[in-house]
Amino acid sequence: MRTLAEINEKITAGKATVWTVEQLKARVAEVGVPQAAKEVDVITTGTFEPMESSGAIINLGHTDPPIKIRSCWIDGVLAYSGFGAVDLYLGATQPAEAQDGEVSRERGGAHVIEDLIAGKSVHLRAIGQVTDCYPRSSFETTISSKTINQFYLFNPRNLYQNFIVGVNGGDRPLYTYLGPLQPRLQNAVYSNGGAISPLLNDPELQQVGIGTRIFLGGGIGYITWEGTQHFPLQKRLPNQTPIGPAATLALIGDAKQMSPKWVRACYFKNYGPSLMLGVGVAFPVLQEAIVQACAVQDKELVAPVVDFSIPRRVRPTFGLVSYAQLKTGRISIEGKTVRVAPLASLYLSRQVSLELKQWIEAGQFTLTEAVAPIPMDRTFVPQDRWGSQMTLE
Structure with a gap:
């Protein structure tokens, strides 16, 4: 047609x-x-x-001296930091943590994402892995969508x-x-x-x-x-x-x-x-x-x-x-x-x-x-915890 x-x-x-x-x-x-x-x-x-099953990729930009982030919290919500030095993934369902380490289920990554999209500033605290090229051990600041490089949703499901x-x-x-x-x-x-x-x-x-x-x-x-x-x-x-x-x-x-x-x-x-x-x-x-x-x-x-x-x-x-x-x-x-x-x-x-x-x-x-x-032949594979175990001979 x-x-x-x-x-x-x-x-x-x-x-x-x-x-x-x-x-x-x-x-x-x-x-x-x-x-x-x-x-x-x-x-x-x-x-x-x-x-x-949603979340945001965030690139902060490098600090001076540089930091290789290995633990990071944005408004108390733990963000995954196990890839680039200042790259983060903030999961929508990750709950916020209070100062005493207790979890607050009522606020999480989704709330931080909404705040950033709304143009609000949020608190960021990071701990670094000290190396010769990344000598900084910690970093604390506030960020907004205007003060970071990339900020995009990348939703697995x-x-x-x-x-x-x-x-x-x-x-x-x-x-x-x-x-x-x-x-x-x-x-x-x-x-x-x-x-x-x-x-x-x-x-x-x-x-x-x-x-x-x-x-x-x-x-x-x-x-x-x-x-x-x-x-x-x-x-x-x-x-x-x-x-x-x-x-x-x-x-x-x-x-x-x-x-x-x-x-x-x-x-x-x-x-x-x-x-x-x-x-x-x-x-x-x-x-x-x-x-x-x-x-x-x-x-x-x-x-x-x-x-x-x-x-x-x-x-x-x-x-x-x-x-x-x-x-x-x-x-x-x-x-x-x-x-x-x-x-x-x-x-x-x-x-x-x-x-x-x-x-x-x-x-x-x-x-x-x-x-x-999009593939139309995918099966659904479960994980049966108490299933049969492989025997190596």
């Missing part, structure tokens, strides 16, 4: 027709897939949800293609990465946005790959690799959408361009800090099949209901539930009505999709062709 070059020419000229994925779904319901595919050039998707619904069939409250789960199935929490979520509209990852340009935290980012725990071989429905956690992506982007509107720290009670992140993906309409995939509805997507009261890697489930049912706010588990809430902000997910649409319409965001596909 179109080439990517043709679509980018239309974007640059301000003539591209861009719809959010919800606008596309509504139009397909009116005129069908073939006609909608003729009318639209680009479809935008978005999500705003916790993505705890974002954009889960699908996820789970968490419940608690036990007799005490549980505090999880989905938030509090009340005992005896008093509540349920789901994470994915369903039919508005980016990768459920591209089930076989045909429209994304290494080098794909994306909306990341209010700035421009890129897909760099498959994400950790990438599991595209998850069981799938006939429409090729997965029935549980499946594909993931690793993302990168310049944090100096980002906005605290789209990068927000959060805290899960008795669990720890995490990072709420806005991510948007645009799909060029190169063929009709792309519109067909993006026409998927919440009633055609499912997630497993998982019981967190069983402390095992593989937990029992109460079957599958559709996203249409989840979004009603009530699901039924073994005859019991259970209230359910999303962990992702559906409102802000829609706003990500809309902002990306506006960027493209204004000619500020063109689309890139992937330099390599």
